Every structure is written in C-alpha cells, then in structure tokens.
Amino acid sequence: AGPLYTSREFPNIEKTPAPLWELINMKAYATMSIQYSRGCPFNCEFCNVTVLFGHKVRTKNKAQILAELDRLYDRGWRGDVFVVDDNFIGNKKKLKREILPAMIEWMEGKKHPFTFNTEASIDLSDDDELMELMVKAGFASVFVGIETPNEESLTECNKVQNKNRDLVACVRKIQGSSL
Numbered sequence: 001a002g003p004l005y006t007s008r009e010f011p012n013i014e015k016t017p018a019p020l021w022e023l024i025n026m027k028a029y030a031t032m033s034i035q036y037s038r039g040c041p042f043n044c045e046f047c048n049v050t051v052l053f054g055h056k057v058r059t060k061n062k063a064q065i066l067a068e069l070d071r072l073y074d075r076g077w078r079g080d081v082f083v084v085d086d087n088f089i090g091n092k093k094k095l096k097r098e099i100l101p102a103m104i105e106w107m108e109g110k111k112h113p114f115t116f117n118t119e120a121s122i123d124l125s126d127d128d129e130l131m132e133l134m135v136k137a138g139f140a141s142v143f144v145g146i147e148t149p150n151e152e153s154l155t156e157c158n159k160v161q162n163k164n165r166d167l168v169a170c171v172r173k174i175q176g177s178s179l
Contacts, residue, residue, distance in 0.1 A: 009031040010054045012060045013038055014061055018068045021075045031080040033034065034068045036060055036099065040087045045157040046147075049086045057090035069106055073113055083118040088142075092130055100133040107138050121161045125170035131177035142174065 013035075026032070037060070038053040072081065091093060107114065117140045124131060124142065134142075146167055147159060154163045 010038065010056075010058060013058050015063065016064070017061065018071050021071055021077075022027075028078055029101075031082050032072055032077055033084045034065070035073075035084050036065060036088065037085045037090055039089055039090060041085070042159075042161055044159045055087075059091055059094055059099075062098050065099060066106055066127055069103070069114070073110060074078060074139045078113045079115065081116050083116055086119060087121050087130070088118040089120045089124050089127075089130060092127060096130055096133060100130075100137045103137040104133065112138060114138055115140045117125045117143070119143045119145070122146070122165065122167065122170050123161045125173045128177075131174065135178050140178075144171065144174065146171075 019034075021032075038051070038056050039055060039057040040047070040049045041055060041057060043050055043055065069081075103116075116134075116137065118139065120142050122144050124144070146162065147157070148154060149167050151163060154160075
C-alpha cells in the first residue's frame with residue numbers, strides 16, 4: 001500500500017455499482033439519495049465541484065439509474081429521493097433524450113412511488129421542455145444557487161449563468177412549472 005494514490009483522470013461513473021441498500025435501515029432515513037452525474041460545465045470561483053470532479057459532465061446511463069430506482073423500490077422505499085448532483089442539468093441533451101423519458105416511464109409503471117428533488121443552475125429556467133420533463137418524472141423541487149443579484153459580484157466570481165438575467169423572473173418561471 002502506498003501513502004497516496006493520484007490520477008489525472010476522473011473515474012468513469014458508468015462503472016459505478018448500485019448501492020447496497022440492504023446494508024442500511026431505511027426506516028432511519030427521511031430521504032434516499034442517488035447520483036446521476038459528476039462535474040459541472042461552469043467555473044464559479046467559490047465552488048470546488050470542478051476542482052474535485054471536472055468540467056466535463058460525466059453521467060450514469062439509463063440502465064444504471066433505473067436499476068438504482070428498482071433497488072430502492074424493491075427494498076420498500078416510498079417517498080423522497082434526492083438526486084445529489086451538484087448541477088443535475090449539466091448534460092441537458094442526455095437528460096431530455098434518455099434519462100428523464102426513462103424515469104417518466106418507470107414512475108408511471110410503478111404508480112409514482114417517489115418524489116424527486118435536486119440541485120440545478122438557474123439556466124434551467126431557459127428550457128421549458130426540460131422543466132416539463134422533470135415535472136413529469138416526479139421532480140417536486142429544485143435547489144437553485146442564486147448567491148447574489150449583484151452583476152459586479154457575479155462577474156467577479158465567474159457565475160456567468162446568473163448574469164444578465166432577471167433572477168426573480170427566472171425563479172418564478174421555475175416555480176410556475178411546478179418544480
């Protein structure tokens with residue numbers, strides 16, 4: 001064994017096994033968690049996500065997500081599931097094309113046993129189709145990092161996705177989608 005192992009590469013999360021939920025007492029938890037992606041396309045100065053996980057958003061595939069939902073369901077979980085991604089919408093194209101349609105079908109087939117919540121950037125408000133799919137999949141809430149409405153501060157900390165927007169209008173649009 002060495003004292004430290006390093007790599008310049010980030011792990012391929014498509015090789016991540018499903019959690020062994022049978023090792024915990026699920027009744028001791030208010031919510032369960034799954035993870036779809038790692039990394040973020042943005043580079044906010046105050047955030048460590050890109051340092052830890054990279055700018056390239058790496059995602060699990062549809063089969064992995066459905067397998068994790070199946071395992072939670074089979075263990076008897078009914079209720080909240082937190083999709084713990086730092087920015088769930090980092091790969092919008094894959095979400096809209098593959099992941100959310102599969103989650104919608106799964107939820108409908110199981111009679112909607114879960115309610116999802118997650119974290120996303122404010123540019124979610126720019127994509128009506130994505131918001132609609134998230135609602136259909138069972139997302140009831142999303143945490144959006146606003147940090148500040150001050151344009152100079154946003155520039156200083158490189159929070160470009162929040163710049164030049166009416167943040168209140170963006171939040172209201174997300175709320176209006178029932179997220």
